[in-house]
Amino acid sequence: MALTHEPTVPHHSVQDALRVLETVARHPAGVTGTVLGRRTGLGPRRLAALLRMLRREGYVEQGADGSYVTGAALGRLGSAEGRQEALRATLQQTLDRLRDSVGAAVYLSRYVDGEVRVTQYAEGPATPAVHEWVDFRSAAHASAIGKSLLGQLDADGRRDxxxxxxxxxxxxxxxxxxxxxxxxxxxxxxxxxxxxxxxYAVGTVCAAVPITAGSAVGCVALSLPVEHAHRLRRAADRLNRGAAPLLLSLAI
Structure with missing residues (x-):
């Protein structure tokens, strides 16, 4: 099943982040920001933003001398034993942060074996999840999640x-x-x-952005009560900018 998407904001960030991680991994004794910039070709501001994100996610650590080494989170995701549990925990932490950042319930979804699946989500007392009154698998045509996933399929996949x-x-x-x-x-x-x-539901508005890793089709989405619809586009833009850590975790 072919994909039709073009690189999105998270994809561009992840491509750059992977270059940084690969460079750090080649220097087990540590590598300075100056060397990272020279080896990756990234500008100082871009590199600094990526390093902040990688440190926050635990993928790199900075020593007392200012040099960077690989972090514990990268080791857990890179290990064959317990990787799925580590990945799920890492994704949940990122979803929780996104929920707090955008002020909305957030959802991680995949298109698996021809079906829409919400694999993880983060909600809270002030950010309740949408009531699944119709199975999401049957409502791809009506939900932001479903339309984002269908939009990443080719024409045959959509018609199927x-x-x-x-x-x-x-x-x-x-x-x-x-x-x-x-x-x-x-x-x-x-x-x-x-x-x-x-x-999908009266009283609820949603937004979704693609986070496809390799051939796996996925997206991250948010939902808001309709009385907060005025926040939807701004929250969606923030979700788009903040989705890179999810895609990075899936790509490692």
């Missing part, structure tokens, strides 16, 4: 999914025409968050 899950009307805003839905997916810029404005 819609043949198995016919678009049903969930609210007055739901797109039920397969032709209109496919047209919308084709026209949507891959670097722009996908929005759901009460298409």
């Amino acid at each position: 999914h819609l043949a198995r899950h016919r678009p049903a009307r969930l609210t007055s805003r739901t797109i039920t025409s397969e032709r209109v839905l496919l047209s919308c997916l084709d026209a949507h810029p891959p670097t722009v968050p996908v929005l759901d404005l009460q298409e």
Whole structure:
């Protein structure tokens, strides 16, 4: 199943972050920021921002002399034993931080074996998760999560999914025409968050951005009560900028 997406903000950040990590790993005794900049070709401001993110995630550590070495989190994800548990814990920590940063419930989703799956999420008393009143697997046409995932499939993949899950009307805003839905997916810029404005559930608005690693299709999304709809686009942009650590964890 081919993908149609172009690199997004998280993808560009992760590509640069992986270059930094690879360079740090080649210097077990430590490497200075000056050498990192020279070896990676990244400018000082860009490199500093990436190093802050990598230190926060525990992928690199800075010694007393200012040099950088690989961190404990990188070792846990790089180990065959217990990797899945370490990955899930790392992703959950990042989702929790994103929830607090964007002020909304956030969700990590994948497209697995032809189905939409919400694999992890972070909510709280002030940021409740959306009520799954219709199985997300049957509502890809109406949810930001589903449309983001379908948007990353090729035309055959999209038609196959819609043949198995016919678009049903969930609210007055739901797109039920397969032709209109496919047209919308084709026209949507891959670097722009996908929005759901009460298409899945009355009273809820959502946004999603792709975080595809390799051939695995995925996205990270947020949901807000409709009374906070004025915050949706700003929260979606912040989600997009903050999604790089999730994709990095999946890519390592």
